[in-house]
Amino acid sequence: MVEHEVYEVVRDKKRITKTLILLEIVKGARKLKEIADAIGITIQGVSDYVKEMVEEGLITKDMKITMEGVDFIEKSVKSIDSFLKEANKRLQMIRIVDAIAAEDIEEGDEVGLFMYKGRVMARKGKEESMGIAINSAKKGEDVGVTSLRGILKIDRGRIKICVLPSISEGGSRAVDYKKIKNLIAEGFDIYAAYGSVAIVTLEKIGIDRFVEFAPAAICVECALKGMKPLLLVSKDYLTHIIREITTYGYDVDYEIISI
Numbered sequence: 001m002v003e004h005e006v007y008e009v010v011r012d013k014k015r016i017t018k019t020l021i022l023l024e025i026v027k028g029a030r031k032l033k034e035i036a037d038a039i040g041i042t043i044q045g046v047s048d049y050v051k052e053m054v055e056e057g058l059i060t061k062d063m064k065i066t067m068e069g070v071d072f073i074e075k076s077v078k079s080i081d082s083f084l085k086e087a088n089k090r091l092q093m094i095r096i097v098d099a100i101a102a103e104d105i106e107e108g109d110e111v112g113l114f115m116y117k118g119r120v121m122a123r124k125g126k127e128e129s130m131g132i133a134i135n136s137a138k139k140g141e142d143v144g145v146t147s148l149r150g151i152l153k154i155d156r157g158r159i160k161i162c163v164l165p166s167i168s169e170g171g172s173r174a175v176d177y178k179k180i181k182n183l184i185a186e187g188f189d190i191y192a193a194y195g196s197v198a199i200v201t202l203e204k205i206g207i208d209r210f211v212e213f214a215p216a217a218i219c220v221e222c223a224l225k226g227m228k229p230l231l232l233v234s235k236d237y238l239t240h241i242i243r244e245i246t247t248y249g250y251d252v253d254y255e256i257i258s259i
Helices: 003-011 013-026 032-039 043-055 067-095 177-184 196-204 215-224 235-247
Strands: 097-101 110-116 119-123 129-133 142-149 159-164 190-194 229-234 254-258
Touching: 013 032, 013 043, 013 067, 032 043, 097 110, 110 142, 159 177, 159 196, 159 215, 159 235, 190 196, 190 215, 190 235, 196 229, 215 229, 215 235, 229 235, 235 254
Parallel strands: 097 119, 159 229, 159 254, 190 229
Antiparallel strands: 097 142, 110 119, 110 129, 129 142
């Protein structure tokens, strides 16, 4: 059974109630009041369900379960079991967080989690999110943290969009390189370029490590993790890049600067 079908069963209050009634019948319950008390609904509610279930062939008129009723229970229980197993897997992922040790950490140490340049870091000190190290780690190594409490603080970054001359205006040859070097001096965690003018401009000022594939998406992700991205784009593609940033649906701030 695929995931969306599992969720449909769990959300289907009517199906769940029928399953509970069938389980009570399997246990030997025959009286409406007995079933109503066991599953927590009114006698009239049980009566209405029973009539419908007789029509559907799940039970007989004398309150005995049919093979169709058994099949109904099995499918419902299987769906609920799949849902609970998947939920438990996701909870396990939340219960243990992997981080990078900001200092030497011993197994059992109480550590605080914090963000640094988009990475989850751990150190022995008070942070808004705290936990216990499940393994020893040297500074710079990965460490697992469990028994989590508190919320990991993430201050969203802002994307700076540097608008360059269009190719018809001269492209990279018309860039004011003094201005762009002053801008870069502010300090950014990641550089990105959209279009040939932006790529050549970054290369001309000596930045050889930058993002040129899916730059809008990556800048958004970096900003969400508290990083400061600088995205270069020519006037030709500004509207497109803004549309891409806003399409992701995240409330990420951006600032446009013309060079």
